[in-house]
Amino acid sequence: MSISLRDIGRHVQSQIYQAGVFGTTPGVPVSPDRLEHEGLRAMSGDARSYVETGAGTGRTIVNNRNAFAHWQLVPRVLRDVSERDQSIELFGRRHPSPFLTAPVGVLEMCHPDADLAVARAAKASGVPMIISSQASYPMEAIADELGDHERWFQLYWSADDDLARSFVRRAEAIGASAIVVTLDTMLLGWRTLDLDRAYSPFARARGIANYTSDPVFQDITRKRLQDGQIPSVDRRPTPSAVRALGTIARAHPGDFRANLRSKLPMASVRTFQELFGRLSLNWEELAWLRDLTDLPILVKGIQSPQDAELALKYGVDGVIVSNHGGRQLDGAIGSLDALPAVAERVGGRVPVLFDSGIRCAADAFKALALGATAVCIARPYIYGLALAGEDGVREVLRNFQAEFDLSMAVAGLTSTDQFSPDILVPAAH
Numbered sequence: 001m002s003i004s005l006r007d008i009g010r011h012v013q014s015q016i017y018q019a020g021v022f023g024t025t026p027g028v029p030v031s032p033d034r035l036e037h038e039g040l041r042a043m044s045g046d047a048r049s050y051v052e053t054g055a056g057t058g059r060t061i062v063n064n065r066n067a068f069a070h071w072q073l074v075p076r077v078l079r080d081v082s083e084r085d086q087s088i089e090l091f092g093r094r095h096p097s098p099f100l101t102a103p104v105g106v107l108e109m110c111h112p113d114a115d116l117a118v119a120r121a122a123k124a125s126g127v128p129m130i131i132s133s134q135a136s137y138p139m140e141a142i143a144d145e146l147g148d149h150e151r152w153f154q155l156y157w158s159a160d161d162d163l164a165r166s167f168v169r170r171a172e173a174i175g176a177s178a179i180v181v182t183l184d185t186m187l188l189g190w191r192t193l194d195l196d197r198a199y200s201p202f203a204r205a206r207g208i209a210n211y212t213s214d215p216v217f218q219d220i221t222r223k224r225l226q227d228g229q230i231p232s233v234d235r236r237p238t239p240s241a242v243r244a245l246g247t248i249a250r251a252h253p254g255d256f257r258a259n260l261r262s263k264l265p266m267a268s269v270r271t272f273q274e275l276f277g278r279l280s281l282n283w284e285e286l287a288w289l290r291d292l293t294d295l296p297i298l299v300k301g302i303q304s305p306q307d308a309e310l311a312l313k314y315g316v317d318g319v320i321v322s323n324h325g326g327r328q329l330d331g332a333i334g335s336l337d338a339l340p341a342v343a344e345r346v347g348g349r350v351p352v353l354f355d356s357g358i359r360c361a362a363d364a365f366k367a368l369a370l371g372a373t374a375v376c377i378a379r380p381y382i383y384g385l386a387l388a389g390e391d392g393v394r395e396v397l398r399n400f401q402a403e404f405d406l407s408m409a410v411a412g413l414t415s416t417d418q419f420s421p422d423i424l425v426p427a428a429h
Helices: 008-021 032-041 045-052 059-069 114-125 139-146 161-173 192-197 215-226 239-251 256-261 264-275 283-292 305-313 335-346 361-369 379-411
Strands: 071-073 088-090 093-095 099-101 129-131 151-155 179-182 297-302 318-321 352-354 374-377 424-426
Touching: 008 379, 032 045, 032 379, 045 192, 045 379, 059 335, 059 361, 071 361, 099 129, 099 379, 114 129, 114 139, 114 379, 129 139, 139 151, 139 161, 151 161, 161 215, 161 283, 179 283, 215 264, 239 256, 239 264, 283 297, 283 305, 297 305, 305 335, 318 335, 335 352, 335 361, 361 374, 361 379, 374 379
Parallel strands: 099 374, 129 151, 151 179, 179 297, 297 318, 318 352, 352 374
Antiparallel strands: 071 424, 088 093
16 A cells, blocks of 8 residues: 655644644644653553563663763755655565554553554554564454555564464464564563562463464463363462453453363463573574575564674574663663664664664654664554554554654755764764
8 A cells, every 4th residue: 555645744733733723632642741641641550560661670761762862963954855755665665654563562451452453553654563472463363454554573482483483374374574583572571560560461361362363372282281281270269360360261262251161261371471482592593484484584672783793694684773662671771872883783784673762753863863774663652552542553653754754854854865873963961
């Protein structure tokens, strides 16, 4: 589907101001600070903690934001900016803007339509969607919403190779045009807000729809159950446990009443917890994945230029500079601070994508100037989802595209090819 973003900045501004004449304000806040505040306020306590938390003290989230403050844009004037083109090319395909939706798990915590709403909004906006392994709906259902729109699949490499293979085969079958292997989350970081609430969505069968719908996973779970490998919980039932059991029964495929009587839903949760992540994964094993699929393979979680070089050595087709939004390692380098050295080491041999800390189009400007080919949006669209479902995600993506278009004009740029470190200077301290 071809989407034109010609002069989208002024068009969106005009729509908003005209609606204001009749007393209507945007359904989703435009200000990044208000969007975050209102989006978090719209969530349940468990969802808010899950979305907001970083690892440990949250220092890496702070580092992500501070990294953008290290740089200032230097606009140029008296240039003809009447025609602007924010499109980019990735793996032979042209996209109308430099944005993708980052893979985010357990979106059902924010809105019941979850990934389905994001898929519809991404399609309407011309923004490629990276489907999460931890989606709230099976990847096939998400693909149905996307139709012929571009989708990638994010792979959490399971401890079981047969399950990893099944995920890749399913991704190919739904028309995914790339596989994104997340490397920084072989286990969950020390996420303090979740720990204080003693809450993990995965322990309640949330965000594991791709697993419970997978035939290989189902076979593994049944075998473990038959072999007595799923231990019983010998504790007195509590109201909280009863509520959790109900959540698990609703989330698991099949009839709710039958699930309440079955051991399979809880066995699926236990199996997922044991199979998630592969701590022994190493660079040599990428050869197995490379032999398995002809799709482009990107690795997500790169912060070190040495790792970027290794990624190229082992045949990846792209890297994503990311620290998982500050959720994995407390005190890690800000993702934008890591980007220039990674981009320099890659040297244009493969695309370099970026996430972690992006709150507005000005942030995306700086990432592109420092070497990113494209930018993945995460928390902002989650806030939009929590506030207004599909419409909220669509507004957030539209606002990013509109602001990016206007910022190009004001900065004196007419295409993404013109982005370079020359448009930045270090901030004075």
